[in-house]
Amino acid sequence: MKRENIPQIEWQFSERAQQLKSSIIREILKVTQRPEVISFAGGLPSPNTFPAERMRAGFDKILSTSGTTALQYGPTDGYPPLREFIANSLSKNGATILPEQVLMVSGSQQGLDLIGKVLLDEGSKAIVETPSYLGALQAFSVYQPKFESVAMDEHGLRPADVAAKGKDARLLYCLPNFQNPTGLTLSEDRRAELVDVCAALRIPLLEDDPYGALCYRGEPLPTMLSMNPDGVIYMGSFSKVLTPGVRLGYVVAPVPLARKLEQAKQAADLHTAQLTQMVVHEVIKDGFLSEHIPTIRTFYSGQCDIMLDALRKFFPAGVTWTKPDGGVFIWVRFPKHIDTMALSNEALAQNVAFVPGAPFYADNPETNTLRLSFVTVSRERIYEGIEKLGKLIASKL
Amino acid sequence: MKRENIPQIEWQFSERAQQLKSSIIREILKVTQRPEVISFAGGLPSPNTFPAERMRAGFDKILSTSGTTALQYGPTDGYPPLREFIANSLSKNGATILPEQVLMVSGSQQGLDLIGKVLLDEGSKAIVETPSYLGALQAFSVYQPKFESVAMDEHGLRPADVAAKGKDARLLYCLPNFQNPTGLTLSEDRRAELVDVCAALRIPLLEDDPYGALCYRGEPLPTMLSMNPDGVIYMGSFSKVLTPGVRLGYVVAPVPLARKLEQAKQAADLHTAQLTQMVVHEVIKDGFLSEHIPTIRTFYSGQCDIMLDALRKFFPAGVTWTKPDGGVFIWVRFPKHIDTMALSNEALAQNVAFVPGAPFYADNPETNTLRLSFVTVSRERIYEGIEKLGKLIASKL
Numbered sequence: 175m176k177r178e179n180i181p182q183i184e185w186q187f188s189e190r191a192q193q194l195k196s197s198i199i200r201e202i203l204k205v206t207q208r209p210e211v212i213s214f215a216g217g218l219p220s221p222n223t224f225p226a227e228r229m230r231a232g233f234d235k236i237l238s239t240s241g242t243t244a245l246q247y248g249p250t251d252g253y254p255p256l257r258e259f260i261a262n263s264l265s266k267n268g269a270t271i272l273p274e275q276v277l278m279v280s281g282s283q284q285g286l287d288l289i290g291k292v293l294l295d296e297g298s299k300a301i302v303e304t305p306s307y308l309g310a311l312q313a314f315s316v317y318q319p320k321f322e323s324v325a326m327d328e329h330g331l332r333p334a335d336v337a338a339k340g341k342d343a344r345l346l347y348c349l350p351n352f353q354n355p356t357g358l359t360l361s362e363d364r365r366a367e368l369v370d371v372c373a374a375l376r377i378p379l380l381e382d383d384p385y386g387a388l389c390y391r392g393e394p395l396p397t398m399l400s401m402n403p404d405g406v407i408y409m410g411s412f413s414k415v416l417t418p419g420v421r422l423g424y425v426v427a428p429v430p431l432a433r434k435l436e437q438a439k440q441a442a443d444l445h446t447a448q449l450t451q452m453v454v455h456e457v458i459k460d461g462f463l464s465e466h467i468p469t470i471r472t473f474y475s476g477q478c479d480i481m482l483d484a485l486r487k488f489f490p491a492g493v494t495w496t497k498p499d500g501g502v503f504i505w506v507r508f509p510k511h512i513d514t515m516a517l518s519n520e521a522l523a524q525n526v527a528f529v530p531g532a533p534f535y536a537d538n539p540e541t542n543t544l545r546l547s548f549v550t551v552s553r554e555r556i557y558e559g560i561e562k563l564g565k566l567i568a569s570k571l
Numbered sequence: 572m573k574r575e576n577i578p579q580i581e582w583q584f585s586e587r588a589q590q591l592k593s594s595i596i597r598e599i600l601k602v603t604q605r606p607e608v609i610s611f612a613g614g615l616p617s618p619n620t621f622p623a624e625r626m627r628a629g630f631d632k633i634l635s636t637s638g639t640t641a642l643q644y645g646p647t648d649g650y651p652p653l654r655e656f657i658a659n660s661l662s663k664n665g666a667t668i669l670p671e672q673v674l675m676v677s678g679s680q681q682g683l684d685l686i687g688k689v690l691l692d693e694g695s696k697a698i699v700e701t702p703s704y705l706g707a708l709q710a711f712s713v714y715q716p717k718f719e720s721v722a723m724d725e726h727g728l729r730p731a732d733v734a735a736k737g738k739d740a741r742l743l744y745c746l747p748n749f750q751n752p753t754g755l756t757l758s759e760d761r762r763a764e765l766v767d768v769c770a771a772l773r774i775p776l777l778e779d780d781p782y783g784a785l786c787y788r789g790e791p792l793p794t795m796l797s798m799n800p801d802g803v804i805y806m807g808s809f810s811k812v813l814t815p816g817v818r819l820g821y822v823v824a825p826v827p828l829a830r831k832l833e834q835a836k837q838a839a840d841l842h843t844a845q846l847t848q849m850v851v852h853e854v855i856k857d858g859f860l861s862e863h864i865p866t867i868r869t870f871y872s873g874q875c876d877i878m879l880d881a882l883r884k885f886f887p888a889g890v891t892w893t894k895p896d897g898g899v900f901i902w903v904r905f906p907k908h909i910d911t912m913a914l915s916n917e918a919l920a921q922n923v924a925f926v927p928g929a930p931f932y933a934d935n936p937e938t939n940t941l942r943l944s945f946v947t948v949s950r951e952r953i954y955e956g957i958e959k960l961g962k963l964i965a966s967k968l
Contacts, residue, residue, distance in 0.1 A: 373577035
């Protein structure tokens with residue numbers, strides 16, 4: 175029975191927990207559940223791309239033939255055949271990646287958390303792009319680093335700025351392909367230069383690559399992992415090429431770091447579901463992704479073209495935006511006096527949603543920017559939503 | 572191409588990462604993969620208890636009818652119908668638990684990590700049992716608390732010792748039902764007393780209950796959650812009553828803490844797989860567990876009786892052990908001069924495995940103790956393994 179008249183707790187949170195805030199994106203997404211809202215805010219993949227029947231057949235097969243293994247506890251580092259598959263698929267451009275470098279994680283976000291946990295002390299310098307992926311800033315913030323933002327231009331982050339600011343940094347975080355939030359790609363020359371700069375300064379280089387396979391123009395650029403497997407930490411995910419619902423990603427790290435991350439993973443959640451890993455391996459082992467990914471590319475690049483067309487038609491002069499070669503995001507920049515946080519509320523009142531740019535900056539936010547996702551909205555509604563936004567903006571100029 | 576002649580990184584880990592060690596249990600489990608080893612070391616449930624066909628049918632149904640929802644990103648706090656199911660099932664003994672108190676996590680281990688992250692600063696006092704669950708010690712250690720061990724006897728942890736040592740503690744961790752590693756149960760009087768002591772000292776009381784449903788004798792005792800829903804954090808899991816392979820557990824916390832844990836979960840891995848949660852809800856929503864759990868109880872309690880019988884037959888005088896009322900573990904205590912860490916190597920040479928007791932102590936380990944699991948070994952091999960161990964021990968007395 176309930177104890178009567180006992181004192182209430184006043185919750186005292188740890189210092190690191192006091193850094194935690196809810197993501198503004200998740201807050202906006204709650205509002206955009208209403209069907210009348212045209213939402214360019216989400217970072218979700220289109221459910222049209224989910225191979226539900228393939229996944230169903232995969233679960234059916236694994237649970238029919240290997241149920242007791244799949245439903246038991248499994249190894250912390252992951253399901254060996256899947257780790258081997260990933261190591262092989264990343265052994266390109268002359269690099270050899272070993273299965274023992276691969277740690278399976280419960281989505282890339284967990285990779286970010288484990289890397290922050292293992293590499294960052296309070297006050298450690300962590301270098302990030304300007305702007306950077308919000309989820310990474312959140313994950314690292316828990317460990318209370320000092321962020322150092324480095325400049326970007328249309329070719330991505332500027333290695334010279336890393337050389338200038340990077341001394342004693344414990345981590346450089348970079349999203350080289352079709353970056354979230356800008357859609358920009360780090361050029362091949364810059365990749366080589368960044369690898370050299372980080373190696374010279376002994377900075378671990380974290381290459382986050384959830385969108386690399388979603389390349390709409392030209393050839394995919396080589397990974398920085400392939401340029402320096404002993405100094406680069408690479409993160410990949412099945413969320414954008416298969417389904418985010420299974421929460422499956424991977425970290426590829428030099429062996430000493432991989433073992434430390436494995437220990438951190440063991441303390442954090444023992445291991446990622448063996449069942450899921452076996453099913454994903456079953457689904458992809460015979461080349462399914464090489465049939466499936468081109469269908470996503472075709473669909474998303476068509477969506478991207480529609481949005482770029484709509485922006486040209488409906489956005490007034492004085493507004494600029496990126497033209498991504500892949501991925502799911504376009505980044506828009508307005509004249510300085512436009513505050514997109516205020517604009518967001520006005521747009522929501524007209525049932526159009528986007529994510530204001532400010533939260534993507536570790537410091538000194540540019541409040542005249544915003545992020546648009548082009549993959550989940552129908553083509554008609556992209557035109558409708560961008561036209562509404564364009565009129566709203568025109569009224570401010 | 573690989574960059575040539577670039578400097579190598581020397582990995583520098585965070586202070587918290589330097590606390591991380593691999594679990595000795597996982598190390599022993601690697602050795603016990605050999606089929607000739609009779610292993611009482613694992614904490615794994617018996618795969619005979621996994622409802623593989625039910626799970627297969629569940630995945631089949633959810634992926635056939637709700638594939639796009641199940642395969643998309645989901646809410647951080649979890650799948651609402653499952654949270655409601657759990658809240659209802661814990662609303663007993665006069666307590667009302669709200670769905671918003673329930674946070675779905677990727678196995679209980681993640682609950683331990685998130686609670687440590689949110690409540691413990693470096694040097695915070697964390698009270699644990701003597702001995703305590705190794706995975707909890709590992710999870711909390713990352714956050715560098717100061718552990719304070721409190722005494723146990725055959726009725727479980729002693730609340731008077733908490734009253735004596737608990738001032739300013741940030742957490743008390745307790746596993747009241749069929750404790751891992753001892754198999755002991757905290758008596759009902761002690762539960763009420765512990766709730767009162769913790770409330771008086773404003774200590775958050777963490778009640779970890781993975782085994783509560785596996786009760787072989789008498790009636791299940793009321794949860795401490797039901798005695799003080801505003802001051803107790805409760806953790807449950809589907810690992811021991813359904814399958815560990817889906818990595819699904821839950822934390823039930825007073826609302827202010829639940830929201831902070833939700834923020835920590837978002838930064839740690841966004842959310843637990845929606846697909847898995849929908850399938851588990853589908854499997855259990857119509858009362859499956861009330862048919863299924865009794866079959867596990869019957870099987871495990873038979874295993875327990877066999878091991879207790881074998882211990883009586885083959886262990887020499889001077890050795891004592893617990894007689895658990897449920898769960899999966901028996902705790903054995905030898906005369907002081909026996910070091911079970913050394914004994915473990917000798918036993919392994921004879922193809923018998925157990926877990927030495929020392930790692931379960933936050934400090935001052937009793938090196939003359941060990942843990943036996945009775946659920947995964949066949950009855951014949953339980954007799955065989957305990958006979959071998961008994962002879963080995965007799966030779967030391």
